[in-house]
Amino acid sequence: MELGLRGRTAFISGSTQGIGYAIASSLATEGARVVLNGREISRVDAAVARLRRERPGAEVSGISADFADADQVARLLDRLDAVDVLVNNVGSFGLAAFEAVDDDEWKRYFDLNVMSGVRLSRHVLGGMLERGWGRILFTGSESGVNVPADMVHYGVTKAAVLALANGLAKRTRGTAVTVNTVLGGPTYSEGVARTVESIADAQALPPESVRAAIIGQNRTSLLERFIAPDEIAALVTYLASPLASATNGAAVRADGGVLTGIL
Numbered sequence: 060m061e062l063g064l065r066g067r068t069a070f071i072s073g074s075t076q077g078i079g080y081a082i083a084s085s086l087a088t089e090g091a092r093v094v095l096n097g098r099e100i101s102r103v104d105a106a107v108a109r110l111r112r113e114r115p116g117a118e119v120s121g122i123s124a125d126f127a128d129a130d131q132v133a134r135l136l137d138r139l140d141a142v143d144v145l146v147n148n149v150g151s152f153g154l155a156a157f158e159a160v161d162d163d164e165w166k167r168y169f170d171l172n173v174m175s176g177v178r179l180s181r182h183v184l185g186g187m188l189e190r191g192w193g194r195i196l197f198t199g200s201e202s203g204v205n206v207p208a209d210m211v212h213y214g215v216t217k218a219a220v221l222a223l224a225n226g227l228a229k230r231t232r233g234t235a236v237t238v239n240t241v242l243g244g245p246t247y248s249e250g251v252a253r254t255v256e257s258i259a260d261a262q263a264l265p266p267e268s269v270r271a272a273i274i275g276q277n278r279t280s281l282l283e284r285f286i287a288p289d290e291i292a293a294l295v296t297y298l299a300s301p302l303a304s305a306t307n308g309a310a311v312r313a314d315g316g317v318l319t320g321i322l
Contacts, residue, residue, distance in 0.1 A: 062300035065090030069299065070142045070183075072096045072126060072175055073149030075106040077248035078198060081288035082146055084110060085296040087117040091144065095121040096135070126175035127167055141190070142183045144299045147176035147220075148198040152213045160212045172216035173223065180227055184236070192235045194299045197224045198291070199240040201314040221310055228308030237307040239298050244314030245274060247285035281316025 069086045073079045075097035087093045087110060095110070097103045103121035110119045124135035126149050150172040155164075180195055187193025202210060203217030221240055228238040245251075247270070255273065259266040274285055294313045297303055312318060 062089045062302055064300050067143040068092045069144035070094040071146040071148055075102045078288045078291050079148040080106060081292035082295050085292040087114045092118040097123055098125040127170045132178050136182045141186050144194045145179055145183050146196045147179055149175050154209050157211045165212055168212050168216050173219045176223055187236045188234055195238040196295055196298055197240040199242045201242050201244050201317045204318055225308055239306055240310045241294050242310050242312045242314050243291050244317040245285050246288060246291060248288055286315050
């Protein structure tokens, strides 16, 4: 299916690996010009080279910036040209008891998971509205709807992302610009894979067994397996396209059935 993204420019924050890289690859496959991002220039360059190898002919570039550092973000925005598709993907997650998370850690999570989207969206939304077309997408999480007790700090920031996207969508009334969130579920990204492998090494177990045990503890998953990053990327790519013109202000689920409510 031709999604109509050929020639569009897309910036994906936090896209040197995992879901972000899968999104960049999917958009590049559809003919979009893709700008990758990561904290370290060496990793950005490596990801750009990898995507060019995997998608010959794709227009791929990269800009490094740590979204926990406002000065680095300001420099990135100075270098970022007009963007048709913004994917706010960068973020951090981790298990921690609520009482163990201090103010500095809360601020770090808000800078990465919330303020990154605020700063990027503020930079691109006006241009999209002036040009008459654009897509802003947030990589959300089911944890923003059903906040885990052992990830309160993470869940709260993901709930804030939902509120941010909802408010921004109202700014696009009557235009061809849309703002949506994809609610992902447990996804087997590189970071999760490394965690699984470290647990497996410590317990002298096969990684496959540890992975199955972890997802098996989630009794609400209808998928009964981890989601692949490409599965999240497929939905993001559709929502980035002109075909999704009637979807705006939505939180669209790609959670594997973890959110089992009727809505």
